[in-house]
Amino acid sequence: MNKTIIKIDKTIIKIIKKVNNMTDSRPSKFVKESSLINYKIAMPEDSNPGNENVNGGRVLQLIDNVAGISALRHCRTRTVTASIDKMDFIYPIKVGELMILSASVNHVFGQSMEVGVRVEVENLRTGDRHTTGKAYLTFLAVDQEGQPIKVPFLVEPETETEKRRYKEAEARRKLRLEQRELLG
Ligand SMILES: CC(C)(COP(=O)(O)OP(=O)(O)OC[C@H]1O[C@@H](n2cnc3c(N)ncnc32)[C@H](O)[C@@H]1OP(=O)(O)O)[C@@H](O)C(=O)NCCC(=O)NCCS
Numbered sequence: 001m002n003k004t005i006i007k008i009d010k011t012i013i014k015i016i017k018k019v020n021n022m023t024d025s026r027p028s029k030f031v032k033e034s035s036l037i038n039y040k041i042a043m044p045e046d047s048n049p050g051n052e053n054v055n056g057g058r059v060l061q062l063i064d065n066v067a068g069i070s071a072l073r074h075c076r077t078r079t080v081t082a083s084i085d086k087m088d089f090i091y092p093i094k095v096g097e098l099m100i101l102s103a104s105v106n107h108v109f110g111q112s113m114e115v116g117v118r119v120e121v122e123n124l125r126t127g128d129r130h131t132t133g134k135a136y137l138t139f140l141a142v143d144q145e146g147q148p149i150k151v152p153f154l155v156e157p158e159t160e161t162e163k164r165r166y167k168e169a170e171a172r173r174k175l176r177l178e179q180r181e182l183l184g
Contacts, residue, residue, distance in 0.1 A: 028153040031162045034074035034115075035104035038066040042095050042121075054093040059119065060084070062101055063135045067115040070103040071139035074113060075151055078142050082112060085136040085172065091121070093132055098122040100129075107169035111148035112140050114169040136172055 046058045064081055071079040093099060100120040107114045119133040141151045157166045 024150070024153075026150055026152050028155045029074050029105075030155045031104050031106075031157060034070045035102070036066065036070055036073065038062070038069075038101045038103075040099045040101070042093050042097050042099055044095055047095050052095045054095070054099075056089055059089070059093065059099075059133065060087065060135075062099065063087075063117045063119065063133075064137065066101045066103040067117050067135070067137045067139065070105055070115050070117075071113060071141075074105045074108075074154075075141045077149070078144070079139045080142055080146070082138045082140050083176070084138075085176075087133060087135045089133050091130065091132045093119075093121050096124070098124055104165075105154060106136070106165040107173065108151050108154040109173060111150055112138050113151045113154075114172065115139055116165055116169070136169070138176070 040062060042054045044052075046054045048055045064084070068079065068081065098121065100122060101117055102120070103115055103117045105113050106116045115137045117135045117137070118131060119135075120129055120131050122129040140148045143149050154166075157163045
């Protein structure tokens, strides 16, 4: 009985969302409007105690910061981090290396958007550069009371990379929703 009511509720919500979308006058933004690159030299205070590797939590903080700016550039309104997907640290980052964090909005849903961040490091003496990690974050646009509001649309992706990221973001979104439904 309860399951039937929940199903009907979900159907009604879907219909309301469809009608809302038809009359939706949200502005549209290009991916390039939210893209940015942040540079940071890894300093001793960024490292783990007792070794010269940068602390993972510090890298996450930098990722959240750059992704937050990207989300803000897309929305031009208050945003909050709702979640950060699993993060793999592929290589250690050493003190003295240049960290290069590139962020952009990959996809926009109703009140949420996915921001992707790529972390690269450059050895400033040799010029060697490699990717050390990637992260995908979900941000929400919120009003002054912290209530979610609609995010501006994303114009159809232009470049091959933007198109690939857009498609992959859809798949990740599906997984996130399934996971939340399963695990709560
Ligand atoms: C994020 C927050 C605003 C969500 O509020 P909510 O009322 O639970 O949101 P809803 O269930 O109505 O969902 C609204 C949207 O957010 C998305 N969402 C909600 N929680 C999410 C999560 N954990 N991960 C990904 N997306 C999420 C939903 O999918 C929905 O997206 P859509 O409109 O694009 O389909 C609320 O949980 C919050 O304020 N969290 C604290 C955020 C914060 O302070 N972050 C900084 C870290 S200290």
